[in-house]
Structure formats: C-alpha cells, structure tokens
Amino acid sequence: MTRQRSGLAAGIVGVSVWGPGLEGWDASRPILAGAAPYEPRHSPPPAPAILAPTERRRTGPVVRLALTVAHEAAQNAASSSGLPPGSLRNVFGSSNGDGVVVGGILDALAGARGNERVVSPTAFHNSVHNAAAGYWSIATAGRQPATCLGAHDGTWAAALLKAMVEVAADGEATLLCCYDHPLPTPLAALRPTVSAFGAGLVLAPLGVGQPMATVRVGYCAIPPAPGAWAPRNPALHALAAGNVVAQSLRLLETLALGESDRHALPYLDGRLDLELDVAG
Amino acid sequence: MTEPLVLTACTAVSAAGRGVLAHRDALLSRTSGLQPNDFDPGLGGWIGRVPGTEAHALPPAMAGFDCRNNRLADMALRTDGFAEAVAEARDEYGADRIAVVLGTSTSGVSAAEDAYQRRCDGGLLPAEFNYDHTQDLFSLGSYVRTVLGLRGPALVVSTACASSARCFMDAGQLIRTGVCDAAVVGGADSLCRMTLHGFAALELLSPTPCRPCAADRAGISIGEAAGFALLERADARRRDGRTTPRLALLGAGASSDGHHMSHPHPEGAGAVGAMRQALRRAGLAPHDVDWINLHGTGTRANDATEDLAVASVFGDGVSCSSTKGWTGHTLGACGILEAVIAGQCMAAGFVAGCLGIDTPDPAFRAQVAVGTLDRPVQSVVSNSFGFGGANCSLVLGLLS
Incomplete structure (x- = not known):
C-alpha cells in the first residue's frame, strides 16, 4: 500500500490568490513571504471586467471569485511565459460549487406550490458545478476544454493532481483554478467554510516558459502527519483549516518566499506529496 | 494517437x-x-x-x-x-x-x-x-x-x-x-x-x-x-476467462464552446472540435466510424446544432441516432449510459435508430437512423454536451 511510483513534474508559470486580506498575488506576496503582517478583512472579489456587461450581470460572488483567480493566474502566465489565456487547458476545483445559487433554488423549491415556476433560467444554468469554467471560456473565447471537479476536503489535492496529470499526459500548459465560497444558511452550519478563498496556478511542461518553481507530486494511500500542510505563518492557520482551498497557502508562501519546500496535502484517506524546487 | x-x-x-x-x-x-x-x-x-x-x-x-x-x-x-x-x-x-x-x-x-x-x-x-x-x-x-x-x-x-x-x-x-x-x-x-x-x-x-x-x-x-x-x-490480464473482443475506449476529445451558458454554439464549433480530437486520438478517419450515438436530447436547438456539427465532420456517410427515447436525458449520467449502450450495439451487431419517429427532420444533413439496422458495428462515436459549453466525444470500439 505504500508504493509511490508516479513522478509527475511541471513548471509553475503563473500564480494567483484571492481571500480575506489577500487581494491578488502582487498585494499578497509580502504577506505570504512574512514581510508584512496578515490582516484579514472582508474582501469581496471584484466584478469580472473580462466579461461583457450582459454576462457580468448574471454572475454572483462564487463565479466572481473563480474568475478573479483564473484571470490573475492566466495574466501572470501570459506575461511570464507568453502563454495566451485561451491556449490553456483548464482544471476548475471546488468542493462547495455555487452553493449560493443552489441554496437559492432550494429555498425557492421549498416554497413552490403545484406547478408554480419558481426557478429562474439564469439561476438554473448558474447552478452547475462547471458554471465558473463556462463563464471563463466565454470571457476568453477559449475552446480549450475544462474539467471541473470536487473531492470534499481533498479538493485542493485532487485538483492539483488532476492538473499535473493533464500536463504530463498531453504536454499542454494548464490553468488550475480552485475556489470555495461559504454555503448559505441553513447549509452553512453543516459544511462550515470560514471565508471565500481561491488560488490559481498555471502549470506547464518542463522546458516551457519561465517557471518560478518546479513542482513534483505523488499520491500515497497513507494520511499525512497532522499539520503537514500548515502555513509557516500561524496567523494564516485558521484560514488554512477553514477553507479546503486554503490548504494551498503553504505552497503560496513557498512561491512568495522563493524557497524550496516539501509538504504533504490531505487527500481522502491518503495524501499527496508535494515537492517545490525554485532552482528548477 | x-x-x-x-x-x-x-x-x-x-x-x-x-x-x-x-x-x-x-x-x-x-x-x-x-x-x-x-x-x-x-x-x-x-x-x-x-x-x-x-x-x-x-x-x-x-x-x-x-x-x-x-x-x-x-x-x-x-x-x-x-x-x-x-x-x-x-x-x-x-x-x-x-x-x-x-x-x-x-x-x-x-x-x-x-x-x-x-x-x-x-x-x-x-x-x-x-x-x-x-x-x-x-x-x-x-x-x-x-x-x-x-x-x-x-x-x-x-x-x-x-x-x-x-x-x-x-x-x-x-x-x-x-x-x-x-x-x-x-x-x-x-x-x-x-x-x-x-x-x-x-x-x-x-x-x-x-x-x-x-x-x-x-x-x-x-x-x-x-x-x-x-x-x-489494453494489455491488462484477462480475469474473465473469455476470448471475445473487449470493449475499448479508442480515443476521446473535449472542448469548450466559449459561447453561452445554456445555448450551444450556433455552428456547433465546440462539438466539431471534440469529435475531431477524439477521432485523431483514436487514429480513425470519419468513414471508419459505424455509428454516432448523438447527444440528441430532443430540443430544437441541440439537435439542429449537433446535426450541423456531425455533418461537418462526417458528411452524410455515417449512421447517427439518439437513444434518449428509451432512457430520457439522464444528464450527467448519459456519458456512461450511452457508452454501455454502444458496447451492447457492438456486441450484438446493430444500430439503435431513433425511437418514436418515422422520418428524421428533413432539414438535417447527417444520416439519421430510425428503426433497428442489423449490421456489424466496430466503432462508435458517443457525444455528450453540457451547460457551460462543455463538450465531450468518446470513440469506443472492440479490441481482439
């Protein structure tokens, strides 16, 4: 049960973050590197300027969070490595999906009588787990495929593994966009998520673009040691424990510091071992 | 490939x-x-x-x-x-x-x-x-x-x-x-x-x-x-003791429409991309395919757009039909369900033409099958398209 023979490697050519007091990569980098204090605050993601006004009006906070993260990582890869956003494969990961939209539909259905039509067409098409990826492809007029996934508390590990495999299997640069937003009442009590948080990476085959680090991952069916993915900065621990996508904070700190690191992420009853090497 | x-x-x-x-x-x-x-x-x-x-x-x-x-x-x-x-x-x-x-x-x-x-x-x-x-x-x-x-x-x-x-x-x-x-x-x-x-x-x-x-x-x-x-x-050991050909995934393709959340691209551009990629990965030419299991939901827009996409990849040379008349549109489950159906059509040698219709829409350019066509089926393209402009085509076949 301990075999680990997968040697997946990729270059990180783009990165992004959005969360409470972490408003984009450039603004967050000194915080993540420990050079500035972490001061959490309510940080609603901006309306996505990359969408035409008609589409933009149809987006809620969850899609906005995802698009903010996708856009910054893709821009980052475009300027570092000349990879146009529409040329990237896409992996979107979220455990909660658009709980705000789904919760609204559940409220409406609970109040519906007989054949009353209570679900709006826009809410319905926004309820699908791949809504954010759909808006992203509309925004970038991109035809590259997207896979959209969830794996409960293992969502960050699953999405990272999936994106690494996409790069390794087909040799294509891939956008990884992960996001989780708190569920609305009354679901929030059953699946607590402390704040909205998203993280993005653009992963490229080795030798493509200008990577800031090389990442290697391997799956193992033994759980990690407790706290093996904890951020260096104790002030970030509550966020890392309260939003499954914020399990990425350790990796983001490592990139901000420009250091190498090894850590393990929780993945169901196993783990994903992760090795970051800034020297390439 | x-x-x-x-x-x-x-x-x-x-x-x-x-x-x-x-x-x-x-x-x-x-x-x-x-x-x-x-x-x-x-x-x-x-x-x-x-x-x-x-x-x-x-x-x-x-x-x-x-x-x-x-x-x-x-x-x-x-x-x-x-x-x-x-x-x-x-x-x-x-x-x-x-x-x-x-x-x-x-x-x-x-x-x-x-x-x-x-x-x-x-x-x-x-x-x-x-x-x-x-x-x-x-x-x-x-x-x-x-x-x-x-x-x-x-x-x-x-x-x-x-x-x-x-x-x-x-x-x-x-x-x-x-x-x-x-x-x-x-x-x-x-x-x-x-x-x-x-x-x-x-x-x-x-x-x-x-x-x-x-x-x-x-x-x-x-x-x-x-x-x-x-x-x-494909080289996996046979544990079932049989020697009959095995159902295989020969290739697959996916794309995004990048057009609208719930309406297909008007020319089916994303669907065309997914089918072509799937054929390329399977190493097959369009005329090598014996049947296309359409996404074929039965809406005006989906079926018309898919017809355009199929016709632009296959012309009118390959039988196509939808099996949703039997099962309904099973949404996220239709991909696996129709892969299983494709396997059964290959194993028994027939094309399951559309159910409940005598003649296809005369505006369609692809070769729509109605009724059962008894004949060998060696390879099938199975289409699945979803909201958000998500397209996926599988190429299934038999491997000896």
Whole structure:
C-alpha cells in the first residue's frame, strides 16, 4: 500500500490568490513571504471586467471569485511565459460549487406550490458545478476544454493532481483554478467554510516558459502527519483549516518566499506529496 | 494517437432496464422506459424513472449516504457482477492502485430538497440530513470508493451533461501517467425537482415522450441512471476467462464552446472540435466510424446544432441516432449510459435508430437512423454536451 511510483513534474508559470486580506498575488506576496503582517478583512472579489456587461450581470460572488483567480493566474502566465489565456487547458476545483445559487433554488423549491415556476433560467444554468469554467471560456473565447471537479476536503489535492496529470499526459500548459465560497444558511452550519478563498496556478511542461518553481507530486494511500500542510505563518492557520482551498497557502508562501519546500496535502484517506524546487 | 484502454467490466441502470443485457433487449424490442411524470406531476411531461429505487436499501454501514443518487449507484454496483469484477482487479493491483473518477451534475440534491421541506423551528434542517454524504458533490465518489474498498486517488467530475463522458478522459490520464493501474469510471444522476423545474423554466420539457431528430421534436424527457466501467490498460490480464473482443475506449476529445451558458454554439464549433480530437486520438478517419450515438436530447436547438456539427465532420456517410427515447436525458449520467449502450450495439451487431419517429427532420444533413439496422458495428462515436459549453466525444470500439 505504500508504493509511490508516479513522478509527475511541471513548471509553475503563473500564480494567483484571492481571500480575506489577500487581494491578488502582487498585494499578497509580502504577506505570504512574512514581510508584512496578515490582516484579514472582508474582501469581496471584484466584478469580472473580462466579461461583457450582459454576462457580468448574471454572475454572483462564487463565479466572481473563480474568475478573479483564473484571470490573475492566466495574466501572470501570459506575461511570464507568453502563454495566451485561451491556449490553456483548464482544471476548475471546488468542493462547495455555487452553493449560493443552489441554496437559492432550494429555498425557492421549498416554497413552490403545484406547478408554480419558481426557478429562474439564469439561476438554473448558474447552478452547475462547471458554471465558473463556462463563464471563463466565454470571457476568453477559449475552446480549450475544462474539467471541473470536487473531492470534499481533498479538493485542493485532487485538483492539483488532476492538473499535473493533464500536463504530463498531453504536454499542454494548464490553468488550475480552485475556489470555495461559504454555503448559505441553513447549509452553512453543516459544511462550515470560514471565508471565500481561491488560488490559481498555471502549470506547464518542463522546458516551457519561465517557471518560478518546479513542482513534483505523488499520491500515497497513507494520511499525512497532522499539520503537514500548515502555513509557516500561524496567523494564516485558521484560514488554512477553514477553507479546503486554503490548504494551498503553504505552497503560496513557498512561491512568495522563493524557497524550496516539501509538504504533504490531505487527500481522502491518503495524501499527496508535494515537492517545490525554485532552482528548477 | 493515444493508447486504447479497455472496459473490462460494465454496468448500467436506467429506465430502460437494470443491467447491460436488459438495455440490449429494450433497444432491440424498441421498448421505451419513459412514463408520464409522476415525480413532480404539476410540471407535466414524461420522465425516465428507474423502477425499484424507492425500495432499494443501502448496506446498513452506509446508511448515512442514503439518497436517490447513491441508491441508483448502489443498484448499478450490484448488477452485472460489477463489484465482483472490481474486487478481482483490487486483488491483482492493490486497492491503492485503482482510482475512482465519477461524474454527476446534481449529486444527491434531492435529499436537500426533502430536508428543506422539513425545516425545523428557526429554519434549521432536520438532524438526519447528512450534507456531506448526500448533497455534497463528492458523495457519489465517497460512496463508491468505500463500498468497493478502494484506496486510490478519487474525484468527482461535474461538467453538467458531459460529466460521466469527461471522467473517461480524466481517468485515462491517471492510468497513462502511471498514477494508477485501473479506474472505476461512470457516474449517476437522479430525478430531482431542481432539474425538472430548471428545464421547465427554460421551456425545454417535452409534453410528450422526447423524440430526438424528429421534425416536430418538442424538448427533452428527463431521466435518471447510474453506470460504471472498470478501465484498464489494453494489455491488462484477462480475469474473465473469455476470448471475445473487449470493449475499448479508442480515443476521446473535449472542448469548450466559449459561447453561452445554456445555448450551444450556433455552428456547433465546440462539438466539431471534440469529435475531431477524439477521432485523431483514436487514429480513425470519419468513414471508419459505424455509428454516432448523438447527444440528441430532443430540443430544437441541440439537435439542429449537433446535426450541423456531425455533418461537418462526417458528411452524410455515417449512421447517427439518439437513444434518449428509451432512457430520457439522464444528464450527467448519459456519458456512461450511452457508452454501455454502444458496447451492447457492438456486441450484438446493430444500430439503435431513433425511437418514436418515422422520418428524421428533413432539414438535417447527417444520416439519421430510425428503426433497428442489423449490421456489424466496430466503432462508435458517443457525444455528450453540457451547460457551460462543455463538450465531450468518446470513440469506443472492440479490441481482439
């Protein structure tokens, strides 16, 4: 049960973050590197300027969070490595999906009588787990495929593994966009998520673009040691424990510091071992 | 070209029947599983409801997972010897070397719909409602992985109605990169009020049983289904002792429309891209394909656009049809269900032409089959398209 023979490697050519007091990569980098204090605050993601006004009006906070993260990582890869956003494969990961939209539909259905039509067409098409990826492809007029996934508390590990495999299997640069937003009442009590948080990476085959680090991952069916993915900065621990996508904070700190690191992420009853090497 | 993968075990449960042979019989006898909508009768229309779901009990240890979606999944796992076949593979490879990659669009949301009807004072949901094990997207993956005793990586793919087709690609990559040796793929979607009301809001529910490719088609009939396949490398040891050709995934392609959340691209550009990529990876030319199992939902726009896309890739030289007249549109489960159907058509040598129509829409340019065509079928393209502009095409064939 301990075999680990997968040697997946990729270059990180783009990165992004959005969360409470972490408003984009450039603004967050000194915080993540420990050079500035972490001061959490309510940080609603901006309306996505990359969408035409008609589409933009149809987006809620969850899609906005995802698009903010996708856009910054893709821009980052475009300027570092000349990879146009529409040329990237896409992996979107979220455990909660658009709980705000789904919760609204559940409220409406609970109040519906007989054949009353209570679900709006826009809410319905926004309820699908791949809504954010759909808006992203509309925004970038991109035809590259997207896979959209969830794996409960293992969502960050699953999405990272999936994106690494996409790069390794087909040799294509891939956008990884992960996001989780708190569920609305009354679901929030059953699946607590402390704040909205998203993280993005653009992963490229080795030798493509200008990577800031090389990442290697391997799956193992033994759980990690407790706290093996904890951020260096104790002030970030509550966020890392309260939003499954914020399990990425350790990796983001490592990139901000420009250091190498090894850590393990929780993945169901196993783990994903992760090795970051800034020297390439 | 990519290396083919074999489907060493398969199962499916839908309104057309329980098990692969029940599906073959329904197709050959041209018996639809659709019935008037008695799930949410106020909305009218017809549905593809799986009989026996209400009476099906999960194993006691898994009771916390009880919801319509996991019941369908459990019924499928216990059909066609599927769980036993996975257990044999687990003994060969090790539990940690088999991945679980499944597709669903709405997971167990019907459990949440019921819970919302029974909210307590103060608005709290009833204590017995288990969000993580029912409504959460990963519920299906967690259920299947636990019941089958697997320890490999797992994820649930949700690209709307392309979900359980897309998971073949995601699982195939895990195998090809050596992360695992085999994968359980497939998925489930179950009747729920959210999708019935949602499609009603879009005015896409047909008042009569759906009739894909008919000139007077009037929309979809929503169905439910679960299905699974065990995906392995083509050189995998035969554990079934047979020598008959094995069902194989020869290639797959995916794309995004980048056009609109719920309307297909007007020229079907994304669908064309997915089909061409799938053919290229399978190493096949369009004329090598014997049948195209269309997404063919029965809406005006989907079928017309898919016809344009199919005609631009295949001309009028390849038979195409939709099998949703038997099962209804099973949403995120249609990819696996129609892969299983394609396997049955290849094994028995027939094309299942569209059900309930005499002549196809005269405006269509592709070669739409109606009725049963008895003839060898060696390779099939199966299309699945979803909201968000998610397209996926699988090329299935037989490997000796």
